[in-house]
Amino acid sequence: MEETKRLDAFFNPCSVAVIGATKKIDKAGHVIFKNFAYNKTRGVFKGALYPVNPNEESILGFKCYPSITEIPDELDLIVVVVPAKIVPSIMEEAATKRVKAAIIISSGFKEIGNSELEEQIVATARKAGIRILGPNCLGVYYQKTGVDTLFLPETKVLTTGDEVIATPRPMIGDIAIVTQSGAFGVAALDFLAGRQIGISKFVSFGNKCDVTESEMLHYLLYDNETRVILLYVEDIKYGRQFLNIAKEVTLKKPIVALKAGRSAAGARAAASHTGAIAGSDRIYDAAFEQAGVIRARDMEEFFDMGKALAMQPPALGRNIGILTDAGGPGIMAVDECESNGLSVNRFSEETLQKFQKLKDEGVLPKFAATSNPVDLTGSVTDEMYEVAADLMFQDPEVDGIILLGLHHLPALREKYIEGVAHVASKYSKPIVMCDIGETEMALYTRFRFDKLGIPAYPSPEDAARAMKALVSYGAYLKRNNLAEEYISAFMKRKR
Numbered sequence: 177m178e179e180t181k182r183l184d185a186f187f188n189p190c191s192v193a194v195i196g197a198t199k200k201i202d203k204a205g206h207v208i209f210k211n212f213a214y215n216k217t218r219g220v221f222k223g224a225l226y227p228v229n230p231n232e233e234s235i236l237g238f239k240c241y242p243s244i245t246e247i248p249d250e251l252d253l254i255v256v257v258v259p260a261k262i263v264p265s266i267m268e269e270a271a272t273k274r275v276k277a278a279i280i281i282s283s284g285f286k287e288i289g290n291s292e293l294e295e296q297i298v299a300t301a302r303k304a305g306i307r308i309l310g311p312n313c314l315g316v317y318y319q320k321t322g323v324d325t326l327f328l329p330e331t332k333v334l335t336t337g338d339e340v341i342a343t344p345r346p347m348i349g350d351i352a353i354v355t356q357s358g359a360f361g362v363a364a365l366d367f368l369a370g371r372q373i374g375i376s377k378f379v380s381f382g383n384k385c386d387v388t389e390s391e392m393l394h395y396l397l398y399d400n401e402t403r404v405i406l407l408y409v410e411d412i413k414y415g416r417q418f419l420n421i422a423k424e425v426t427l428k429k430p431i432v433a434l435k436a437g438r439s440a441a442g443a444r445a446a447a448s449h450t451g452a453i454a455g456s457d458r459i460y461d462a463a464f465e466q467a468g469v470i471r472a473r474d475m476e477e478f479f480d481m482g483k484a485l486a487m488q489p490p491a492l493g494r495n496i497g498i499l500t501d502a503g504g505p506g507i508m509a510v511d512e513c514e515s516n517g518l519s520v521n522r523f524s525e526e527t528l529q530k531f532q533k534l535k536d537e538g539v540l541p542k543f544a545a546t547s548n549p550v551d552l553t554g555s556v557t558d559e560m561y562e563v564a565a566d567l568m569f570q571d572p573e574v575d576g577i578i579l580l581g582l583h584h585l586p587a588l589r590e591k592y593i594e595g596v597a598h599v600a601s602k603y604s605k606p607i608v609m610c611d612i613g614e615t616e617m618a619l620y621t622r623f624r625f626d627k628l629g630i631p632a633y634p635s636p637e638d639a640a641r642a643m644k645a646l647v648s649y650g651a652y653l654k655r656n657n658l659a660e661e662y663i664s665a666f667m668k669r670k671r
Contacts, residue, residue: 182307183387183395185277187318187377189252190223193244195266196257196282197227197235204281204327205257209235211324221322224249244273251275255315255325260284260293263311267297271304279325280310286383287312298385313382314358317365319348319375320401328362349374350403351486354392356410357436358382364406364479372623373483376401390418397425404486406478407433407469412460419467426468427658430485430649433469434478435460468652470645480638481645483631488606489666490650492659493575495519496643497568498549500580501556501588505612505636506549509578512640518647523548527571531564539563554585558592565596569603576646578639579609579630583617590624597628601671604663606646608632610639629670 197209213236215221227235230242241247244254244266254275256266260282270278278301285294294311301308309315315325324345346368353368353375355361361380368375376399379392389409396402405425412418425431435457464471470485472478496518500506510520523531523546531546540560545551550568552560561581568574579596581588600607609632611621622632633639653659 180395180398182276183391185252186279186309186316187323188321189323191249191251192223192253192255193226193228193247193251194255194257195228195244197229199232199235207327208255208257208325211326213238215322215324243269245269253277256280256282258282260290264293264296264300267300270306271300275306277307279315280308281313281315281325281327283312285311294383294385301386308386310382311385314361314380317345317378319345344369347372347374349376350401351375351482352377352396352402352405354379354389354405355408356381356384357408360408367479372626384413388413390414390421393425393431394421397428403429404482405429405431406482407431409433410436415463419463422467422469426652427656431469432472432478432481432485432645433464434472434475470648476638477641480633480642484608484642484645485649487629487631488608488646489604489663490653490659491576491606491647492650492654494647495521495573495575497574497577499564499568499577500549501552501585502580502582503551505580505582506551509580509636509640510549512637516640516644518644520548523571524573527567530567534563555587556585557587558589558595561592562595562599566599569599569605576605576643577607578643579607580636581609581611581621583611583621593621593624593628597630600630604667608639608642610636
C-alpha cells in the first residue's frame with residue numbers, strides 16, 4: 177500500500193521540473209513546459225514549476241535553471257525530455273536531489289536494443305527510491321491537478337497558415353486509460369474527446385522500465401475518481417503479480433484490456449516498438465478470464481465496452497430484450513447477440529399478454545411484433561418507446577435491453593430520449609441504444625442518450641458487443657457473490 181501511495185507523485189506533485197524545456201516551439205520540451213505553465217496561470221496546477229535548460233535564462237516568464245541540483249526547493253516530479261545519452265547523468269542528479277518520481281519522455285532505449293542504457297537509469301533510480309514512468313512514453317494527463325506531460329500541442333498551424341485544434345483533451349470523467357503505446361494513447365484521447373467521453377486519469381508508460389501496468393492498476397483501485405479502467409498492453413511484466421492485482425481490482429471496478437501483438441508479426445512489431453516480449457495469445461486469454469479482465473478484440477470494441485461499463489450497471493443474466501422501430505436492424509442486433517453468447521428469448525406468457533393488451537387498447541400498433549424483438553414499426557411514437565421499454569424492464573426474465581431508436585421515422589421526436597432515460601432510471605438493469613447514421617440528427621440523438629447515461633452506438637453490432645461486456649462483468653461478479661453489492665452501489669452513485 178505504501179508503494180502504491182508513492183505513485184501519487186505522478187498525479188499530485190507539489191513541485192515539477194521539466195528538464196529539456198525550451199523556447200523552440202516545435203520541440204517536445206517546449207510543448208510540455210507550456211502545458212504546465214498554462215495550467216499554472218489558470219490556477220489548475222498549484223505546485224512550483226521549474227524549467228531546466230543550461231542555455232536559457234527564462235522560458236515563458238519562468239526562471240530557468242542549468243540543472244535540477246541548482247533548484248533551491250525540493251522536487252516531487254521531474255519530466256525528462258533530453259537525448260537518451262544524457263538521461264543517466266540526469267538521474268544521478270535526481271538521486272542527489274532526492275526526487276520522488278520521474279517521467280522519462282525520451283526514447284532511444286530498450287526499444288532500439290539499447291538495454292544497457294535503460295538498465296543504468298533503473299539501477300540509479302532504485303538505489304535512490306525514485307519511481308520511473310517510461311522511458312519512451314507520453315507520461316501523465318490528469319486534468320484535475322493540471323499535470324499534462326503530453327508533447328501534443330492544443331493547436332497546430334496548417335501549411336495554409338490557419339490554426340486548428342489538433343489534439344483536444346477529453347473532459348473530466350470516470351474512465352482511466354493505462355497504455356503501453358503513446359501513439360495509441362494519443363488516438364484514444366482524440367477518440368474520447370470527439371465522442372465527448374470523459375476520463376479520470378491517463379497514463380502512458382512506454383518501455384515500463386520501473387512502474388508496470390500492475391502497479392498502476394493497484395493505484396487506480398483506490399482512486400475514487402476512476403470507475404472503469406481501459407488497459408492497452410503489448411506484453412505484461414510479472415504475470416503472477418498481474419493476476420493477483422487484477423483479481424483484486426476487478427472485484428471493485430471493471431478492467432477492459434486490448435492486448436496487441438496477437439500474431440507472430442504483431443509480436444515482432446511490438447518488440448521493436450516498446451521492447452515488448454509477447455507471450456502466447458492463448459495464455460493471455462486464459463489469464464484475463466481468470467482475473468475477470470474483459471478482453472476487447474479491437475479498438476472500437478475497447479472504447480464501446482468502457483463506455484457501457486461506466487454508464488450502466490452490469491447484467492445479472494444473458495437474456496436480452498430488443499426494442500426497435502425497424503425490423504432489419506433489430507434482426508442484426510439479435511444475430512450479434514447470439515454470436516456473442518447472449519440469448520434473445522421469447523418473452524414470458526405474462527409479458528406477451530401485457531403487450532397484447534396494449535395493442536388491443538391502441539397504445540401500440542396492432543401489427544407490432546412483440547415476442548422479442550419488439551418491433552414498433554414505422555408508426556412508432558415517443559410514448560410507444562416509453563411504454564414498451566417499461567414493460568420489458570418489468571419482465572424478470574429480461575436481463576438487459578438493446579434499444580434501436582432510428583430517428584428517421586416521421587412521428588418520432590426527441591421527446592422519447594428523456595422518456596426512455598426516465599423509465600430506465602427506475603430499474604437496475606442495463607440498457608444500451610443504437611441510432612444508425614452520421615447526419616446531424618443521428619449524432620444529436622446519440623449525444624443526448626450518452627448525456628443521460630445511456631451509452632449510444634452507431635450500429636446494432638456495436639450495441640450488442642457493449643451489452644456483452646455488461647453481461648460478462650455481471651457473470652464475474654455473480655461468481656464472486658458481489659453482483660448485488662456492486663449494482664446497489666452503482667445505482668446510488670447514478671442517482
